[in-house]
Amino acid sequence: MRLHSFLKLAFSLLFVIAFGVSCASCNGDEPAPAPAPAPTDNRGFGQSDIEAGEDTSEPTAELATVYFDYDRASIRDDQKAALRDNAAAIRAGSWSTVVIEGHCDERGSEEYNLALGERRANAIKQYLVDSGVASSRLDTVSFGEASPAVRGHTESAWSQNRRSEFRVVR
């Protein structure tokens, strides 16, 4: 019985709660996490080893943004002229790759919107391929609702955020 109590105490002593610790001794290639405003504690998170992954694409004024209807990935009739002009510019241009971005408005789940943004980018890609652009020059990426063109929680903001933008790699 005494031994049992001792073991119980010993186990209790091992019952230790960890506060996270700041990573003062780490030397990462990463910048240290930004200090939180008025921290009440330093239960911080450490740095991550993230290999340099550069994005060489850049925006271009030569390719017009294309807009979508809510929860739809089909090309709107009123957007087809702009998209035909984009196709002509890509065919004539010297860019090695054109990245088609798919974006959504903030309504609905973020994950569903990532998938919807991908559908939109893929719909644009298909339209461009059908217009004679080589598929090998086109890439797609969905941002879902995470990169709105306009901030705000109104239909006016939403309609400008349901879109595809284009970036180019020279």
Next chain:
Amino acid sequence: MSSRVEVIALASSLVVAVVLLSAPPASGQGRPTISIAGAEGQDYKAAVQRFVADPGAQQSAAEIHVALREALEFSSLFAIVDEKAFLEPIRSPELERARTPRCPNWNQIGADVLVQGQVSTTAEGIRAEFRLWDVNTCKALIRGKRFTGRPKHAGRLGKVIADEIVAALTGRPGVADTEIAYISDRSGHREVWVMDADGDGSRAATSNKSISSFPNWSPKGDSVVYTSYRYRNRPWLFVVSRGARSPGRIMRSLALDHRMYRGVYSPSGDQLALVMSVDGATEIHLANSDGKKLRNLTRNRGIDVSPAWSPDGERLAFVSDRSGSPQLFVMSADGSSVRRLTFDGTYNTNPAWSPDGRWIAYETRVKSQFDLWLIDPSGRSNKPLVTHRRSDEHPSWSPDGSKLAFTSTRRGRADIYVIDVDGSNLRRLTSEGENTAADWGPYRR
């Protein structure tokens, strides 16, 4: 035992040790002899004496007192008795000299339980001890529990004590000493942030200066997996670890033309449910947490997203638009036995399985905004949890199942709120920037 050792290794010099000074009360004898007031919360009235402290620990004692009272109220189980009503001293006696309290004097002012305590300066920092009395029977529910830590963590000691008191009365610890990960753009970029469950102590966990989304705690609470566009401006999975370097980008063996949207740890932590698209179809996949043994759980032309594990790891709730609109489905963790769960409404999403397995919280579109509902996994019972003319989205359960964190735009912009599972005690936790995607972490000890 191995996980304890690992935690100790992580903890470095900042450690809180728990020492039971005597055996805990036998279960069963512990409950105060008062009637339970029902589901409305505040079942107990707690009188909390200020902890007596040596001269070097006065400030810590004051911080523990404030944090303890707030944490007891946060549990929704307690109302705090105003100390102006005390018939006995405001300050606790020193515990080694303390006798049985004059319980009738506490009972008379409406208290059900009395908390006494003491804070001492030690070589390493401070030590807090407390005692919990049922003043109706005048028996100690907790005779002596001791916690040590740095003075700057005095507030956390108060929360830990409150969670112990909740455990003594309900059989499961409170969640004041847990954390919520979320996304905030207050720095100008969407980064992962972490705060205490009551909103205290917000701190940035990432500084990627890119888009970050979907933080998800590892079941041990030592790291958070999230999605970021930091690498080549493509969505991919990353891990940030508490107090330690972490590998950063994970699943590196997979080709970058896999669109990696989200990872969700299985309850064991051995596997990740992945939302990923290959060749234009967004599907739920499963892989070991090292990226090996990747396989599809869903395979169809529709969008399949939002995997939510059942607490036993046997099943997953998820969202699919295979029937025309986004609806909740349930499947076995091997992808078999798929069953549609929701049939009302045209947009149901973001399922979150309760820790006891009995409910799945989710959001449903009403006109152009969202409400939170609860449905049981058989689909027989379906009831509203949070309804408001503005949107309430993305529910996440507290580890004891008593509360949910969620995003609401009821203030005109997105903030994280918590609410009791019975719909009471709504509380806003964030105030700066737009705050979304709350993921409530596990118990920390």
